[in-house]
Amino acid sequence: MGSAVRRRYTWGVLFPGLRWTDLGFALGSLVAGLVIGWSALGVQADRALYDFLLRVNPPPAQSSRSLILAFDDKTLAPPGGLQRLREPLAQALAVLARYEPKAVAIDLLLTEPGDEKANAALEEALAAMGNVILATHLTAAEDVRWLEPLAAFRKHAAALGHVHAAPDQDGVSRRIVLAKASGSDRRWALALEALRIAEGVDRIVETEAGLDVGDVFVPVPRREDRALLIRYAHPSRPVERLSLIDIIENPATAAAVRGRVVFVGVVVAGGPDQYLMTPYSYGQAMSGVEINANAYETLAHGSFLRTVPPSIELLIAVLTMLGLALTFRLLSGKTAFVVGAALLVAIHAAPFILFRINWVLPFVPIAAVTWLSFLSGGGRQYLRLRGYFREAEAARGRYQRAIHYVTHEMRTPLTTIQGSSELISRYPLAEEKRKEIAERIHTESVRLGRMVDMFLSVERLAAGQLELHPKAVPVEEVLRVSVERSHPLADKKSIQIQLIAEPDFVRGDAEFLEYACYNLLTNAVKYSPAHSTITVRADSDSQNVCISVTDEGYGMDEADLKNIFQRFYRTQGARESGERGTGLGLALVEEIVIQHGGTIEVESRLGEGSRFTLTLPRAAQPAVGVQ
Numbered sequence: 001m002g003s004a005v006r007r008r009y010t011w012g013v014l015f016p017g018l019r020w021t022d023l024g025f026a027l028g029s030l031v032a033g034l035v036i037g038w039s040a041l042g043v044q045a046d047r048a049l050y051d052f053l054l055r056v057n058p059p060p061a062q063s064s065r066s067l068i069l070a071f072d073d074k075t076l077a078p079p080g081g082l083q084r085l086r087e088p089l090a091q092a093l094a095v096l097a098r099y100e101p102k103a104v105a106i107d108l109l110l111t112e113p114g115d116e117k118a119n120a121a122l123e124e125a126l127a128a129m130g131n132v133i134l135a136t137h138l139t140a141a142e143d144v145r146w147l148e149p150l151a152a153f154r155k156h157a158a159a160l161g162h163v164h165a166a167p168d169q170d171g172v173s174r175r176i177v178l179a180k181a182s183g184s185d186r187r188w189a190l191a192l193e194a195l196r197i198a199e200g201v202d203r204i205v206e207t208e209a210g211l212d213v214g215d216v217f218v219p220v221p222r223r224e225d226r227a228l229l230i231r232y233a234h235p236s237r238p239v240e241r242l243s244l245i246d247i248i249e250n251p252a253t254a255a256a257v258r259g260r261v262v263f264v265g266v267v268v269a270g271g272p273d274q275y276l277m278t279p280y281s282y283g284q285a286m287s288g289v290e291i292n293a294n295a296y297e298t299l300a301h302g303s304f305l306r307t308v309p310p311s312i313e314l315l316i317a318v319l320t321m322l323g324l325a326l327t328f329r330l331l332s333g334k335t336a337f338v339v340g341a342a343l344l345v346a347i348h349a350a351p352f353i354l355f356r357i358n359w360v361l362p363f364v365p366i367a368a369v370t371w372l373s374f375l376s377g378g379g380r381q382y383l384r385l386r387g388y389f390r391e392a393e394a395a396r397g398r399y400q401r402a403i404h405y406v407t408h409e410m411r412t413p414l415t416t417i418q419g420s421s422e423l424i425s426r427y428p429l430a431e432e433k434r435k436e437i438a439e440r441i442h443t444e445s446v447r448l449g450r451m452v453d454m455f456l457s458v459e460r461l462a463a464g465q466l467e468l469h470p471k472a473v474p475v476e477e478v479l480r481v482s483v484e485r486s487h488p489l490a491d492k493k494s495i496q497i498q499l500i501a502e503p504d505f506v507r508g509d510a511e512f513l514e515y516a517c518y519n520l521l522t523n524a525v526k527y528s529p530a531h532s533t534i535t536v537r538a539d540s541d542s543q544n545v546c547i548s549v550t551d552e553g554y555g556m557d558e559a560d561l562k563n564i565f566q567r568f569y570r571t572q573g574a575r576e577s578g579e580r581g582t583g584l585g586l587a588l589v590e591e592i593v594i595q596h597g598g599t600i601e602v603e604s605r606l607g608e609g610s611r612f613t614l615t616l617p618r619a620a621q622p623a624v625g626v627q
């Protein structure tokens with residue numbers, strides 16, 4: 001047959017009220033949110049937030065553990081100053097040695113042959129100094145290898161440390177990589193080696209989660225390439241700095257280095273050292289040696305920032321998504337929006353709160369997921385509520401029309417009853433006439449009573465006020481009784497009713513089931529032409545019994561099929577056919593089927609006929625004593 005309408009009452013319900021469609025939308029929000037969050041734009045937004053958080057949460061004012069000894073403009077003022085760093089460096093080291101710094105990290109590349117006299121002076125100063133860390137770096141060329149200080153210097157160094165910066169794609173230096181490798185040749189960063197030497201530790205011990213430098217645990221997991229987020233000092237309290245020329249000219253000023261680590265480097269723009277942006281920069285770059293000193297301060301003070309791992313980030317996103325999906329499914333209206341908004345606020349507060357306890361939360365993916373879940377959940381709820389509202393409005397309109405119709409329908413039997421009873425009471429009538437009128441009164445009052453009963457039954461069944469008495473009911477028996485009851489009506493139109501039913505049992509209330517079948521049958525008779533045939537079948541599989549009533553009647557179009565289960569709905573064809581009806585029968589049949597945990601399906605084609613199929617659960621075993 002053509003159009004078909006299936007009504008199912010078993011939904012794909014997940015857990016408390018969450019449906020598969022909700023989950024589909026929620027998952028869509030999750031994927032879209034993560035794609036946005038992990039896109040270049042999302043990553044950049046996260047960096048901006050990180051910089052902001054770093055600026056509003058500066059490290060507490062604490063005595064700096066390091067000091068920068070700077071080749072500054074003043075030191076490099078003499079002509080050729082940048083080419084002649086070794087001699088002044090040697091002089092400065094000689095001064096430093098007197099004040100016993102914990103270590104001296106020299107952020108200068110001493111790889112070039114240079115001037116012999118200067119080299120000899122520097123070698124002597126290095127030997128006298130002792131705990132010096134020299135810089136090493138990787139060549140940028142295709143032939144990547146470590147460039148080391150001249151052997152004469154290296155032999156006096158306590159360690160070598162790499163001085164590679166690791167700026168992000170936006171050119172801002174937020175972290176340094178503590179271990180950098182060329183093939184299997186790996187070097188620790190200058191700041192880390194400075195810590196090791198300052199702490200008097202022999203070896204740095206590596207674990208998955210970080211590095212142990214003596215008692216200091218540095219939380220730089222292997223999966224993050226051992227990158228250390230630098231907790232830059234606030235610009236108002238920068239790492240202390242001495243001018244190299246000052247300590248040469250006035251050695252007493254070097255007293256401040258006692259017990260600290262000294263970072264020596266060039267701090268003039270255009271010098272050999274790269275200047276980089278930092279989260280504090282606002283367009284003003286920072287010299288490499290200052291960045292190294294800041295990294296050392298982070299290490300020495302243990303003011304580590306840890307990044308929330310991606311698995312936890314994903315978990316938070318999934319939980320928020322589920323939370324919002326459940327909020328908008330289980331709660332409604334204002335409450336749902338208030339709870340949803342509270343979740344939104346909590347998510348937005350999370351990176352601020354976490355940063356205070358030194359955790360960096362990649363926020364944009366989570367925020368995007370939260371917003372999308374909120375908008376999709378809230379939007380769908382709004383549409384759903386609007387749908388309910390419209391449905392309720394339509395039902396109210398239908399109900400009003402129905403009441404109008406019912407009262408109109410009731411008028412006919414009532415008028416007959418009134419008129420007839422008046423006749424009997426007012427006039428002396430022959431016995432035969434009296435009998436005839438009394439019979440008419442009886443028939444009409446029965447009709448009236450049935451109308452009222454049926455209307456009430458639909459309402460009570462829908463409201464769950466009518467109780468079913470389920471047991472194993474023999475299907476063929478139910479059908480046989482219904483067919484027999486329909487015969488008088490069918491005979492009037494010379495309609496044949498065929499019954500094909502296997503003996504089987506359904507679990508249900510015999511009276512209601514009989515009513516449902518009888519109703520389908522009378523409809524088939526009412527809406528079929530004379531001399532046609534109606535077939536009633538019962539087939540079963542392991543789970544269900546299918547009862548179908550097929551006619552060769554007027555049929556219905558698609559629009560009618562969608563509405564015939566509504567209370568009081570009658571098709572135009574039915575209204576014009578002259579057949580009496582209330583439009584309540586199918587509503588009641590549907591309610592009965594719902595109460596039995598079954599489904600009702602209808603297929604129909606205009607002018608060709610209809611088939612109504614009830615699918616009902618089979619009874620596990622026939623109850624004893626059923627006839």
Ligand code: ADP
Binds near residue numbers: 523527583
């Ligand atoms: P009614 O009292 O009008 O028969 P029902 O609720 O039983 O009320 O049916 C609702 C409407 O569905 C009918 O008015 C009729 O238009 C349509 N209908 C029901 N059964 C059939 C059928 N077998 N063939 C064609 N139309 C049908």
